[in-house]
Amino acid sequence: MSNERFTEPEVNENINVTPSDDLNNDASVSSAPETDDSILDFDDDPLSATSVSKKSLVVFFLIDTSGSMKGKKMGELNTVMEELIPEIRRVGEADTDVKVAVLTFSTEVRWMYANPIPIEDFEWARLRASGVTSMGAAFKELNHRMSRNSFLNSPSLSFAPVIFLMTDGYPSDDYKEGLRELQTNSWYKFGLKAALGIGQEANDNILAEFTGSKDTVVHAYSGGQLAQMIKIIAVTSAQIGSKSMTLSDDTGQELGEENVFAAKQKLLGQQIQELVSTTNDGDDVPFDTGW
């Protein structure tokens, strides 16, 4: 019996401390040090090999790459997406890890990368256009991937995703069936949705079915407008999407998930419409000239 050795449990409790309390080395750290710099100095910390993840936001782009997008539309879209990436990098920044996933749909449906890519590593691949418009298949694929078992599998906590649909035409498959499936997905339900119709043939009513409201649907009839609209929607929705909303402005009560979603979607619609009303066409040539 005298050879037994045990250590009394080290029950680490924390007392309610104020910032002026000294750190007690026997208790757990319950107050931040006087200067934050002291916990930043980790040159010798082997644990720095695994980085700290903040709350994450995945921005999904669904992009029509059917044959009708060939030429000016696809060229302009490719260019603006290349320019957009550095702008999205600035969103969230200190507080949020932003990742991007691009789903292209034409005859086939294909992801640009196998998984969502952190914005700091993301490189736009200039897309080619050909084939028909399998929007329904794209909706089904998005439903499959927006899941904790797939693209949304990061341990770090997630904001609801941003989903941005861009198309220039009418779907060639049964989009309603795909949309019905997608509407059962909780990430989709609580995600921030916006859509851009490109050129005359795009049907804004279908896009409004996708986003849930007309004020989150915009239309571009020229290359200049396309660039402006993509930037407005992508940056605004990423900014709103990465905002933590825990209190309602009016009542001070904690907002539930549904209320946060509704508030964010409403804000997105308002901001998009405000920004769109300030854009101008300049001397831009419409897409559909010569089609």
Added chain:
Amino acid sequence: MFNGFSHSVMGASHEKTNLVCQDSSAFKIGDHYAIAVVADGHGSKKHFRSHFGSKFAVEAAIEAIDRYYEDREALEANLPEYHKLILKNIEKQIISNWNVRIEKHLAENPVTEEEKSKFTEEEFEAILPESYYGSTLVVAVAGDNYTFGVQIGDGSLVAIFEDGKAVMPMEYNEAAPANVTASVCNSNAAGMFSSFYVPNKKLIALYGSTDGLYTSFGSEYDFLDYHTIITSQLINLETFKNVIKNNLSKRSHFGTEDDISLSCIYDADLLREKLNLINERVAENKQAAADRKTAALSKQVEVE
């Protein structure tokens, strides 16, 4: 010979709102056994005493396990064949011990007017007293050549056995209604545990953590690699303790802003013997992470 450490940090979000740390943690080294425990008090409005609840959960777990080890030979003889029954009984004992503690605390410390003031009368009457103390609980036990653990609610268990690979040994109870919401205060808590038992395998190190740690990682790979790195440094535990404490603070500060607890028990002799292997695993993991990143950046679409 077993050794260990445990540590809890208060989340940055709790600092901002003047809440106390809701987490508790502990480790215990016994005679040929060791226990690692962490608990995460729920912290939301109706669980206004969950910082006590998590402390009592940790104490209740250690008390229950110690009781079984009063006759270690009998326990170890029965574990191989009857581990399911034994673990079920341990789970029941933990809940019973926890209830004794919270009832005593409540009797000695009746609810104050200040605590009640946050609710309407109807709201307050609707809350069961045990809910005031609600908490998760993760318990892991190591013997000479076996390991077992029980868990209710979220949190993680990571084990590094003699092959040096970090694994999560818990088998989650599919029947429990989404493990993340289970609590020691649930009326059927004893039936909501998940458990694991690994016989005939030597353990190098075993870790329990509350979910604030897991959610500070971008991938499960990173989470597991983190534990392998810690294991490689345990040989210098006294100096490394501060590094761990600071890293947990950093993870809370820059990550989830949640409370974070980590408890560890390890076989110091086996660790010394396997240190080269652990260091090899750290290097392999680093390479694997780089390979995954390269693969992830490979494009899959038709380009111009």
